[in-house]
């Protein structure tokens with residue numbers, strides 16, 4: 001039976017570190033790190049994620065501002081709000097919850113956020129910096145996955161990693177982070193041939209395809225580490241249930257370590273968002289925290305949460 005990588009417990013450790021960084025920023029610089037969260041429309045899942053982000057922010061002492069916009073909001077209206085938040089010195093992080101309603105162009109919305117306030121790490125400048133191996137704001141889900149991997153592996157160097165999925169939010173930045181940690185990285189996707197045999201050779205499989213229970217036990221090398229990024233909502237007996245991209249029961253008989261859904265990558269994503277918010281403060285004010293997030297590169301930051 002595989003070791004369970006408990007994202008809930010691990011995210012609590014990360015949040016503790018964030019709370020300490022927030023306290024330090026207050027004591028040394030009299031700064032209240034503040035996150036602006038923008039939600040357009042009434043997608044129920046997005047409402048849950050935004051609510052959870054605000055709740056966790058308040059628990060660690062991060063200030064938050066919620067901007068709930070009508071589903072019919074225009075590109076110009078959203079651009080105006082983002083311009084206001086960009087120039088507000090009391091706002092350090094800006095997050096626009098995705099997906100956006102169809103009339104809005106996601107790429108230009110993301111590009112309009114100031115790169116130093118881009119706590120999602122989606123701005124093209126931050127994407128480029130990550131690809132070049134520079135210190136930058138890193139997308140929250142892959143960052144959380146790296147922290148989880150560092151719990152299991154004291155050294156990722158030379159590991160064979162397969163990322164299933166090539167989204168801008170998870171697959172591509174995940175591959176960049178694994179490469180930064182000296183893994184040998186393959187990105188597999190819907191057009192990849194022999195995907196099962198590719199995965200069977202992997203020491204690490206990151207399942208981020210958005211297809212329920214896609215990865216089953218026959219895909220996994222005995223002892224491999226499996227991180228499940230999938231969030232697929234299904235209904236069983238009239239009740240909503242979340243399942244991942246991995247057939248959890250079967251794969252946990254073969255894998256060495258596995259993350260569950262729920263309680264795996266999801267809570268880590270939110271914890272890393274708040275980690276990025278304190279990091280955004282240090283970028284904007286050039287006040288590196290002693291031993292804090294500001295002084296560390298992306299790999300080093302996820303290395304802080306090592307095996308206990």
Ligand SMILES: Nc1nc2c(c(=O)[nH]1)N[C@@H](CN(C=O)c1ccc(C(=O)N[C@@H](CCC(=O)O)C(=O)O)cc1)CN2
Pocket residue numbers: 048049052095096097098099120140141169231242261262263264265266267269270
């Ligand atoms: N601007 C962004 N939009 C989206 C992102 C993102 O990182 N930035 N990621 C996803 C959704 N997401 C964060 O926004 C997210 C998804 C799931 C969870 C989570 O904690 N899930 C829980 C279960 C919650 C439930 O019951 O529904 C878990 O897995 O345990 C957090 C964040 C798309 N949009």
